[in-house]
Amino acid sequence: MTIDAAKFTDLDMPQRVLLGPGPSMVDPRVLRAMAAPMVGHLDPNFVKLMDQIQELLRYLFQTENDLTLPISGTGTAAMETCVANSVEPGDRVLVCINGYFGLRLAEMAKRYGADVATISRPWGEVFNAEDVRAALEKRAAQVVMIVHGETSSGAMQPLAEIAQVVHEYDGLLLVDTVASLGGVPFSVDDLGIDICYTGSQKCLSSPPGIGPVTFGPRAVEKLNNRATPVANWYLDLTLLRDYWGAPRKYHHTTPISANYALYESLRLVAEEGLETRWARHRRMAEMLWDGLEAIDMTMHVPLENRLASLTTVRIPDGLDELAIRKRLLVDYNIEIAGGLGELGGKVWRVGLMGYSARAENVLLLLAALEKLLG
Amino acid sequence: MTIDAAKFTDLDMPQRVLLGPGPSMVDPRVLRAMAAPMVGHLDPNFVKLMDQIQELLRYLFQTENDLTLPISGTGTAAMETCVANSVEPGDRVLVCINGYFGLRLAEMAKRYGADVATISRPWGEVFNAEDVRAALEKRAAQVVMIVHGETSSGAMQPLAEIAQVVHEYDGLLLVDTVASLGGVPFSVDDLGIDICYTGSQKCLSSPPGIGPVTFGPRAVEKLNNRATPVANWYLDLTLLRDYWGAPRKYHHTTPISANYALYESLRLVAEEGLETRWARHRRMAEMLWDGLEAIDMTMHVPLENRLASLTTVRIPDGLDELAIRKRLLVDYNIEIAGGLGELGGKVWRVGLMGYSARAENVLLLLAALEKLLG
Numbered sequence: 001m002t003i004d005a006a007k008f009t010d011l012d013m014p015q016r017v018l019l020g021p022g023p024s025m026v027d028p029r030v031l032r033a034m035a036a037p038m039v040g041h042l043d044p045n046f047v048k049l050m051d052q053i054q055e056l057l058r059y060l061f062q063t064e065n066d067l068t069l070p071i072s073g074t075g076t077a078a079m080e081t082c083v084a085n086s087v088e089p090g091d092r093v094l095v096c097i098n099g100y101f102g103l104r105l106a107e108m109a110k111r112y113g114a115d116v117a118t119i120s121r122p123w124g125e126v127f128n129a130e131d132v133r134a135a136l137e138k139r140a141a142q143v144v145m146i147v148h149g150e151t152s153s154g155a156m157q158p159l160a161e162i163a164q165v166v167h168e169y170d171g172l173l174l175v176d177t178v179a180s181l182g183g184v185p186f187s188v189d190d191l192g193i194d195i196c197y198t199g200s201q202k203c204l205s206s207p208p209g210i211g212p213v214t215f216g217p218r219a220v221e222k223l224n225n226r227a228t229p230v231a232n233w234y235l236d237l238t239l240l241r242d243y244w245g246a247p248r249k250y251h252h253t254t255p256i257s258a259n260y261a262l263y264e265s266l267r268l269v270a271e272e273g274l275e276t277r278w279a280r281h282r283r284m285a286e287m288l289w290d291g292l293e294a295i296d297m298t299m300h301v302p303l304e305n306r307l308a309s310l311t312t313v314r315i316p317d318g319l320d321e322l323a324i325r326k327r328l329l330v331d332y333n334i335e336i337a338g339g340l341g342e343l344g345g346k347v348w349r350v351g352l353m354g355y356s357a358r359a360e361n362v363l364l365l366l367a368a369l370e371k372l373l374g
Numbered sequence: 375m376t377i378d379a380a381k382f383t384d385l386d387m388p389q390r391v392l393l394g395p396g397p398s399m400v401d402p403r404v405l406r407a408m409a410a411p412m413v414g415h416l417d418p419n420f421v422k423l424m425d426q427i428q429e430l431l432r433y434l435f436q437t438e439n440d441l442t443l444p445i446s447g448t449g450t451a452a453m454e455t456c457v458a459n460s461v462e463p464g465d466r467v468l469v470c471i472n473g474y475f476g477l478r479l480a481e482m483a484k485r486y487g488a489d490v491a492t493i494s495r496p497w498g499e500v501f502n503a504e505d506v507r508a509a510l511e512k513r514a515a516q517v518v519m520i521v522h523g524e525t526s527s528g529a530m531q532p533l534a535e536i537a538q539v540v541h542e543y544d545g546l547l548l549v550d551t552v553a554s555l556g557g558v559p560f561s562v563d564d565l566g567i568d569i570c571y572t573g574s575q576k577c578l579s580s581p582p583g584i585g586p587v588t589f590g591p592r593a594v595e596k597l598n599n600r601a602t603p604v605a606n607w608y609l610d611l612t613l614l615r616d617y618w619g620a621p622r623k624y625h626h627t628t629p630i631s632a633n634y635a636l637y638e639s640l641r642l643v644a645e646e647g648l649e650t651r652w653a654r655h656r657r658m659a660e661m662l663w664d665g666l667e668a669i670d671m672t673m674h675v676p677l678e679n680r681l682a683s684l685t686t687v688r689i690p691d692g693l694d695e696l697a698i699r700k701r702l703l704v705d706y707n708i709e710i711a712g713g714l715g716e717l718g719g720k721v722w723r724v725g726l727m728g729y730s731a732r733a734e735n736v737l738l739l740l741a742a743l744e745k746l747l748g
């Protein structure tokens with residue numbers, strides 16, 4: 001069996017302005033970091049880098065949690081890590097569903113043998129603490145799962161009161177921050193969140209492929225007292241903590257270059273400072289919202305629950321939305337996304353995340369939309 | 375919670391000569407490929423690249439299998455993909471263990487609910503078809519798992535006759551080629567292998583983080599007729615084939631830059647041609663073996679079953695092996711590895727894989743060892 005090597009041409013990727021739900025644009029410093037020489041996963045220089053990455057991740061999550069590390073997979077793998085390590089077969093789990101990623105959490109929890117109950121809100125709305133209290137009053141749950149920034153809906157979920165309620169009922173709160181962490185105000189420890197995960201390719205502006213997670217003391221206690229082994233070997237935190245921690249016990253070979261990229265992107269977060277970074281995301285989002293309203297477009301999520309890093313804007317009636325997105329891509333190299341699930345065809349999703357969240361990008365998108373819609 | 379950004383210095387990784395069990399050195403063309411601009415995972419340019427990667431992977435595996443794609447994780451994730459998608463709870467599985475990765479396969483199969491039987495050989499030896507026949511005669515198995523190139527022992531497992539026996543007993547043959555594929559003669563279709571996986575960071579010389587897998591027609595039939603969903607959502611091939619295949623249904627965001635690297639490394643394989651590449655690995659290995667024997671060292675594995683891409687060489691009695699490895703690293707930037715498991719302290723493991731398999735590296739290692747041992 002042979003192959004014609006000549007037909008596989010040089011990689012030739014266009015320079016896109018990435019304003020969809022992720023991946024976001026990657027800072028040139030991060031791209032450069034990936035070109036650093038490959039070293040072994042047990043190399044003393046790399047082991048030192050692992051420690052630094054963990055320290056920077058604790059700052060990103062705003063936590064003192066010892067068990068804080070990047071999973072060698074995408075945000076979805078980080079999600080599955082949190083589910084697989086917090087759930088045992090037969091556990092009662094409550095999943096709050098107001099978008100695509102809530103549905104996914106429920107599906108994953110079922111695959112790990114959880115007895116899943118759900119509460120739902122239309123995509124774009126958020127839950128209040130009383131919704132959760134009522135559900136737990138009916139049936140307590142060992143783990144409550146909820147999404148902080150729903151990439152599918154553009155809603156940002158308040159969490160402080162919900163965390164209190166979950167703890168009153170002696171549960172663990174598991175929170176998805178894939179689309180929000182590093183872009184909007186958030187603190188694992190201040191909010192009292194037990195389990196949290198994110199991805200690399202959203203507000204961190206690193207390439208996809210590495211997914212940070214953190215487990216707090218109560219979650220670690222449950223992990224330490226499991227009756228069954230974690231059903232997923234690759235994502236088993238009882239093994240991964242000995243690889244990332246002092247025993248440095250071989251488990252798998254972490255993606256070295258992706259860790260270089262993650263380190264550089266976390267360093268950019270530390271240099272900018274989280275508060276400044278949150279403010280920048282907010283400023284860019286407001287510039288976008290004002291601009292869209294100025295051309296008579298309507299945001300799908302009310303201002304008080306609107307996610308700065310990902311905006312859902314309603315598509316005007318009768319518009320061929322796919323044709324417009326195609327022209328944005330072909331004429332101006334701008335990527336935005338259509339709606340998912342029950343918002344399919346109804347909204348566009350515009351991400352202003354990390355290195356993409358710059359005034360020139362907002363201005364360009366607004367100008368292009370004005371031209372194409374006007 | 376604040377952080378002192380200044381203490382996180384520029385990434386500064388040494389230029390190592392990587393002659394351990396992986397990662398191997400990365401071709402500069404592959405490092406450059408990763409710096410290509412980020413695009414979205416649904417970008418038409420990226421979708422075209424996905425098709426090309428699959429075509430190149432079929433050449434690498436030497437297979438016509440439609441279900442051939444890279445998993446968004448390391449070789450261990452590819453291993454778990456093959457186990458999770460081929461095993462249902464209660465399935466009888468036979469695992470052939472003659473090294474560390476056989477042990478891992480058995481552990482993973484158990485986590486997916488398999489009823490696991492094992493046969494064993496000392497690390498460094500291989501199985502013959504009669505070993506497998508005797509085990510299947512005693513108890514048939516739906517899946518038989520075996521390692522082609524054991525990174526822990528340096529043995530290369532003959533497979534043609536074993537594949538025949540497994541099929542006589544109506545089982546599926548699952549083969550680990552993490553340390554061998556692209557480095558030594560191998561053909562999924564000619565050998566009659568049903569399920570096969572590899573990693574990116576060994577004979578492909580791409581960074582770790584992406585793990586190719588292939589499922590043949592009989593394995594796909596079992597997958598299509600499962601009574602239970604695949605227990606692992608992230609690695610569920612019934613979902614992944616709709617993401618990599620025509621429906622292009624969103625599942626997760628594949629690591630874009632890692633795919634760039636994989637494409638470039640597969641293109642290097644196609645340009646060199648598999649037969650030339652196999653011959654190069656063999657030539658470099660023989661140069662190493664001759665050189666080691668010339669300084670009175672003994673290979674652990676007999677010539678007929680010796681893996682070209684990874685050599686285990688016995689450590690002379692009374693030598694402080696760790697001190698020597700440290701000096702190799704500190705004085706000459708050369709990385710080799712110690713033994714794993716039952717070969718810990720007994721052998722060194724020297725990898726000549728992909729871009730590392732060059733005459734200058736072999737000569738340098740031999741010269742350095744001569745100096746340090748002489």
